[in-house]
Amino acid sequence: MFIDKAKIYIKSGDGGNGCTSFYTEKYVSNGGPDGGNGGAGGRIGFRAVKNKSTLADFKFSQHFAAENGESGKSRYSAGKKGKDLVIDVPVGTVIRDAESGSVIADMFSDGMTVYVAAGGNGGKGNAFFKSSRRQAPHFSQSGEKTLEHAVTLELKTIADVGLIGYPNVGKSTILSVISAARPKIASYHFTTLSPNLGMVSAYDDTFVVADIPGLIDGASEGAGLGHDFLRHIERTRLLVHVIDASGSEGRDPVEDYKAINRELVGYDPALADKPQIVVLNKVDMLTEFSVADKIKAESGRDVILMSAALHSGVDELIKTMYFELKKLPEIKPLEYEPFEFAAPDKEGFEVVRTDDGFEVFGGMIDELARNVVLDNYDSMQYFQRRIKESGVDKALRKAGAKDGDTVRIMDVEFEYYE
Numbered sequence: 548m549f550i551d552k553a554k555i556y557i558k559s560g561d562g563g564n565g566c567t568s569f570y571t572e573k574y575v576s577n578g579g580p581d582g583g584n585g586g587a588g589g590r591i592g593f594r595a596v597k598n599k600s601t602l603a604d605f606k607f608s609q610h611f612a613a614e615n616g617e618s619g620k621s622r623y624s625a626g627k628k629g630k631d632l633v634i635d636v637p638v639g640t641v642i643r644d645a646e647s648g649s650v651i652a653d654m655f656s657d658g659m660t661v662y663v664a665a666g667g668n669g670g671k672g673n674a675f676f677k678s679s680r681r682q683a684p685h686f687s688q689s690g691e692k693t694l695e696h697a698v699t700l701e702l703k704t705i706a707d708v709g710l711i712g713y714p715n716v717g718k719s720t721i722l723s724v725i726s727a728a729r730p731k732i733a734s735y736h737f738t739t740l741s742p743n744l745g746m747v748s749a750y751d752d753t754f755v756v757a758d759i760p761g762l763i764d765g766a767s768e769g770a771g772l773g774h775d776f777l778r779h780i781e782r783t784r785l786l787v788h789v790i791d792a793s794g795s796e797g798r799d800p801v802e803d804y805k806a807i808n809r810e811l812v813g814y815d816p817a818l819a820d821k822p823q824i825v826v827l828n829k830v831d832m833l834t835e836f837s838v839a840d841k842i843k844a845e846s847g848r849d850v851i852l853m854s855a856a857l858h859s860g861v862d863e864l865i866k867t868m869y870f871e872l873k874k875l876p877e878i879k880p881l882e883y884e885p886f887e888f889a890a891p892d893k894e895g896f897e898v899v900r901t902d903d904g905f906e907v908f909g910g911m912i913d914e915l916a917r918n919v920v921l922d923n924y925d926s927m928q929y930f931q932r933r934i935k936e937s938g939v940d941k942a943l944r945k946a947g948a949k950d951g952d953t954v955r956i957m958d959v960e961f962e963y964y965e
């Protein structure tokens with residue numbers, strides 16, 4: 548099965564912890580603090596690659612994590628940075644934040660790389676905290692922890708021209724005679740199950756043509772197989788509307804033409820507004836020659852008569868596409884507001900009443916945990932000051948804490964006193 552949508556989970560690396568260490572050497576006593584900083588965690592990036600054409604890989608692996616930063620070491624040695632993780636996706640993949648639906652990146656051109664999640668900062672080692680007032684800091688900072696984010700991937704093929712029409716009208720055959728592409732061709736419906744791309748050369752130029760599975764009535768309401776594939780022509784500049792002129796399946800070519808256009812409107816009126824070239828294929832089987840005039844009258848456009856099987860009309864189609872494209876603006880990536888994942892909350896906290904007292908947790912507490920070593924005097928002082936300043940005291944009182952109650956913060960129990 549062709550897979551062009553996926554949801555995956557990404558997590559950049561945590562920062563490495565800072566190190567608490569003191570210089571030691573034979574005959575040297577009381578060496579100064581020499582704990583190095585932790586390394587930053589690796590980033591998560593996406594790279595557009597043209598040798599991938601589906602998102603099938605993401606059906607089986609959905610969790611992606613970049614490497615964590617290494618902890619700092621003694622002798623001022625900094626921890627190694629975590630390696631970035633770059634995830635390859637097909638060109639044309641649109642990446643969105645799963646929660647808000649906001650576009651994070653449009654992987655528009657081959658080789659384009661976008662980093663979407665920064666790694667956590669490394670914690671500072673104790674050497675960093677040395678000052679004239681504090682000669683021997685017995686603490687260091689923990690690395691920043693990162694959050695996992697859900698993102699959706701959606702492939703929207705990038706091609707200049709899209710071939711559309713009912714099943715079995717000869718779209719893939721046409722692609723095979725105008726380009727080097729070799730799509731599967733057979734005389735039954737839905738031979739094509741995923742978009743095929745072909746590169747067409749004309750004069751001084753080349754352009755990309757996409758052949759998608761056939762559309763059927765009701766497809767725009769999701770009833771048919773073709774509906775899902777319309778997304779792959781959303782970005783095209785020009786449509787080639789292929790009609791089976793012979794009516795060999797008992798349908799009326801004019802009705803076919805109208806029905807397909809209705810599908811386009813039903814999916815997205817913008818699709819119906821795209822310029823179209825109308826191709827009457829299988830004219831080798833034509834018995835009723837008024838068909839061409841009827842389609843011309845209906846569409847108000849010139850109609851190209853073609854027999855892909857006999858290679859007739861091929862040059863005219865290529866030429867018409869070429870000149871039509873010349874008049875049209877280049878394909879552009881999606882326009883979107885730059886999106887950044889919210890940094891972990893460093894301010895908020897929550898007081899919760901438990902069986903035997905109170906517990907405080909939240910982003911502010913996590914951040915505090917990075918910066919505090921509980922059995923260290925300096926550090927404890929800082930901790931107590933922060934708890935007061937940030938209003939935890941007050942919040943506890945409001946939650947009903949009384950003198951002597953047990954309060955748990957960062958896995959440590961305190962007794963509450965006003």
Ligand SMILES: Nc1nc2c(ncn2[C@@H]2O[C@H](COP(=O)(O)OP(=O)(O)OP(=O)(O)O)[C@@H](O)[C@H]2O)c(=O)[nH]1
Binds near residue numbers: 715718856
């Ligand atoms: N007589 C005749 N047969 C043709 C012509 N073009 C294609 N065919 C035949 O029509 C059948 C369908 O051709 P495809 O190219 O697979 O049609 P398609 O539109 O891609 O079909 P789906 O992928 O199912 O949507 C095949 O048996 C082709 O050989 C033509 O110009 N004349």
Ligand SMILES: [Mg+2]
Binds near residue numbers: 731739760
């Ligand atoms: Mg086909």
